[in-house]
Amino acid sequence: MSAVMAVPKKKTSKAKRDQRRAHWRRKAGFEAQKALSLGKSILTGRSTFVYPTEKEEEEEE
Template sequence: MAVPKKRTSRSKKIIRNTLWKKKGYLKALKAFSLGQSIFTGNSKSFFCNKYQR
């Protein structure tokens, strides 16, 4: 028989939410940094032709 689960505490919910948001922030920061390095031409991992027509 199905039994209802206990409610998750508010503090645990906030901690999980904060970690979830932090992961997204770090991914965005990394993507921005990579884009910036490609734009300035300092990228070591990507090759891009700046003067493409």
């Protein structure tokens, strides 16, 4: 038995391709925005996000 690879039946249109890429980029943009926002809140000290500090890491060792 030989392994047969799946092949798309028809060519995907440029519009569909562009739509998928735009969606992927939009998702990436939202994630980048969230990361930047989290970073800013940590730097200002107004964050409710729990993260280890240098002192806590030294005490664990």
